[in-house]
Amino acid sequence: MKHYKLALIGFGNVARALARLLVRKQSLLEQQGITFSFTGISTGRHGFAVNPDGLDIQKALELTESGQSISSLSTTPVADSLAVIKNSSANVMFENSPVNTETGQPALDHMLTALNLGMHAITANKGPVVHGFSELNALADKMGKKFRYESTILGGSPVFSVLREAFPLAEVSSFKGIFNATTNLILSRMENGETYEDAVKYAQSIGVAEADPTNDVDGWDAAFKVSALVRVLWNTPMTPQQVKPTGIRGITSEMIAKAKAEGKRYKLVCFGEKDGDAVKVSVSPQLVDATSPLYGMMNSSTGVTFRTDVILDYSIILSEKPGMQGGPVETAYGLFADFVNIIK
Secondary structure, eight states: OEEEEEEEEOOSHHHHHHHHHHHHTHHHHHHTTEEEEEEEEEOSSSOEEEOTTOOOHHHHHHHHHTTOOSGGGOSSOOOSHHHHHHHSOOSEEEEOOOOOTTTOTTHHHHHHHHHHTTOEEEEOOHHHHHHHHHHHHHHHHHHTOOEEOGGGSSTTSOSHHIIIIISTTOOEEEEEEEOOHHHHHHHHHHHTTOOHHHHHHHHHHTTSSOSSOHHHHTTHHHHHHHHHHHHHHHOOOOOHHHHOOOOSTTOOHHHHHHHHHTTEEEEEEEEEEEETTEEEEEEEEEEEETTSTTTTOOTTOEEEEEEESSSSOEEEEEOOOTTOOOOHHHHHHHHHHHHHHHHO
16 A cells, blocks of 8 residues: 545535535545545645644544634644645645635745645646746756646646647647636526526626626636636636736627527637747737537536647536526646646
8 A cells, every 4th residue: 555645725605515525535545555645734824734644634624614624633733734735744735725817825835835845736826837937847857747637627627638648749739618607607507587687696606706706707716717728728828907808897788699699609718829929918808609619608608619730629617507606626636636646
C-alpha cells in the first residue's frame, strides 16, 4: 500500500465535497493500493489544523459546517495557510482558496510553497494558472512533482487531461464554448419567458449566482477562464482585461423572442484562435442556430469545442437537467481525478 498525506488549503463547499468524495471512494482507492489521510486543513473563517498522523475529517466537517473552529483538532500551533502547508508533512496539496483575478495570490504562493516542499499541487483556482503557469510548471518539473488544474474550466469535465493524454501532439487552432453556467441559465430562463431580473433572482436563489452577479453577467468569470485556457493551450500570457468581455446585460426579452422565432438563441460565447504567433480571443453574446453544438446547451450546461489539426471539431459538454446546476461535487471530482491521475 502507498499512503498519501493530503493538505486542504481552503475548506469551502468544493474542498468539503472533495473530502467527502475521497472518503466515499476510499475502498476503491485501496483496491488500487492507495491509502490516504488528511494532515492539514486551512479555512478562511474556522481556523487551521495540522496533525501529521491524520486529522479526524468527519469532525472537521462537522465543526466547520456548524460554524465552529477546527483549531482544537490541531497537534501543532499554526496561524496561517503557509504554516499549515509547511507543517502538514503532506504529499499532495489541494488549493481551493478564493480566486484573486488581479494577482492570483495567495493561491500562487500556496502552490509554490507546496511544490518547493516536494508536494504535488492541485488546484481549482484559476489565479495560479493565469498568473503563474510557467513558473509553476518549471518548478514542478524541477522537483519531479505535478501541477494540475483540471477543475479550473468546466468543473470536473476532463478538458486538460483529454488534450494532454488523448490528443498527444495535436495542435489546437481554436476553441469555442460556454464557460459560465450562470449566464447560460439566465438566458435559458429568459427564452422561457422570464425577465432578466427574475432570471437573475432565480439563479441567486439556487446558489448559481452570487448576491452580486457582476462577474458572471458582465463576462469577467468567462474571460478569466478564457485567459486560463489560452495560457495552457498556447503558453500565451493573457489577462481577463485583454479579453475585454461583453456581458449579457444588454440582451432584452424582445431580442430573445425575435431570435427564438428565427430558430436561434443567444449564448455568451467564449472564443479563442491561434493564427501564427497571434492569439485572438473574445467573450460576447452571440446568436447560434441548431447547427452549433452550443445551441442545445441549456440551463446551467457548459461546454467547449476544440478544433485541431488532426480532428477538426471535438466537443466536451457538461450537461445539466432543468432544475439542476453544476456545483461543488462536479468541481471536486476534477480535483479528485487530478489526484488519481497523478498517483496512478
